[in-house]
Amino acid sequence: MEVSHIPAGYKPRARLLSGKTILVTGAGDGIGRTAALNYAHYGASVLLLGRTGSKLEAVYDEIENAGGPKPGIVEMDLSIATEDICSSLAANLGEEFSCLDGILHNAALLGDRRPIESAGYTSWQDVMQVNVNAQFLLTQHFLPLLQQAPTASIIFTSSSVGRIGKAYWGAYAVSKFATEGFMQVLASELKNTSKVRVNSLNPRATNTGMRRAAFPGENPTANPTPQDIMSAYLFLMGDDSAGITGRAFNAR
Ligand SMILES: NC(=O)c1ccc[n+]([C@@H]2O[C@H](COP(=O)([O-])OP(=O)(O)OC[C@H]3O[C@@H](n4cnc5c(N)ncnc54)[C@H](OP(=O)(O)O)[C@@H]3O)[C@@H](O)[C@H]2O)c1
Incomplete structure (x- = not known):
């Protein structure tokens, strides 16, 4: 797989994401939390999706205290996401927002790391549900809202073990290969017909x-x-990456 990098020395302009509405999954902790705070700092209204309400509220408060655009909280456990839940979520958000300018699919489960020979099926299913199936459901149900935006960006979060398989990384690695595949299929479908x-x-x-x-x-x-x-x-969420699609990036 050919890996891309963002332009060397890239510096986002101050209001890069001004006026945009962006959904971040796993926004309560780790990379998702920091991405949500940064997107708000650069002007976006951020919809904070995660499973732990108290963590999302802390991010919400931090954005408000910094004077960022009013965020939204979507408390949702992706391990039990269904078509009905995702479809009503998209319908509800569609009543509040005319479009969605981006999704950062970031939430993921690490799961058990053990040989395939002894991997537990329940753990395997949990990882696939959160890391693959929930991404599919959210993407499918939010696509109409993304299509309403002048340009929109979907970022899928990968991993080194989703590009080259490695012993004992089990369902997590396989879920990240699936994520790369999903990205390629969707990018190819939308390439000539959509601004997403x-x-x-x-x-x-x-x-x-x-x-x-x-x-x-x-x-x-x-x-x-x-x-x-x-x-x-x-870079990938803002319009500086307009026209770039179907590519696998490294953050550094
Ligand atoms: N950190 C790395 O070195 C690294 C390397 C390669 C790839 N990645 C990828 O980068 C992304 C972010 O990882 P991270 O390191 O920031 O992980 P993290 O610190 O574990 O954060 C993951 C976030 O996802 C949320 N989440 C997990 N299961 C969820 C569920 N069922 N429903 C809703 N939200 C859920 C967590 O919520 P709670 O806080 O409520 O648990 C947390 O906010 C992941 O996709 C990961 O695979 C990370």
Whole structure:
């Protein structure tokens, strides 16, 4: 797979996302939390989707205290997302917003990391539900609202183990390969008929709860913070990436 990088030295302009409405999944913690705060800082109204209300409220307060556009909270556990839930969510948001300018699909489960031979089916299904099926449901039901925007961006979050398979990364790695496949299929479908662009982004090793859980023996501060990789999240979400679609990016 050919991997793309954002332009060297990219600096987003101050109001890059002004007037845009952007949905971020997994917005309560880690990279999603930082992306939500950055998108608001650059002018977007951010819809904060996650499963832990108290974390989303903390992000909401931080955006409000910084004087950002009023965010929204969507408390939702993607492990139980259904067609009905996603369709009513899209209908409700469609009543409030004329369009959606972007989705950052960021929420994910790490799941069990063990050999395929002994992988548990329940854990496998949980990871596939959150990392793949819920992304499909949200994307499908929000596509009409994205199509209403002058230009829109969908960012799927990938991983190094979703580009080259690695022993013991089980369902997580397979779910990220599926995410790359989903990105390519959707980008190809929309390429000539839509102003919605679709790309994947691999943050690479970043100091978050997920990374610390996956590598408990590692010095966490040796890895970049979520804030260190935000240029890529801003470039792909803002209009500076207009016309770029179907590509697999690394955040650094
Ligand atoms: N950090 C890395 O080194 C790294 C490397 C490669 C790829 N990635 C990818 O980057 C993305 C963000 O990872 P991260 O490191 O920031 O992970 P994180 O710190 O574990 O944060 C994940 C976020 O997703 C939310 N989430 C998990 N399950 C959910 C569910 N069922 N419903 C709704 N929200 C749910 C979590 O909510 P709670 O806070 O409520 O649990 C949390 O806010 C993921 O897609 C991950 O695979 C990360």
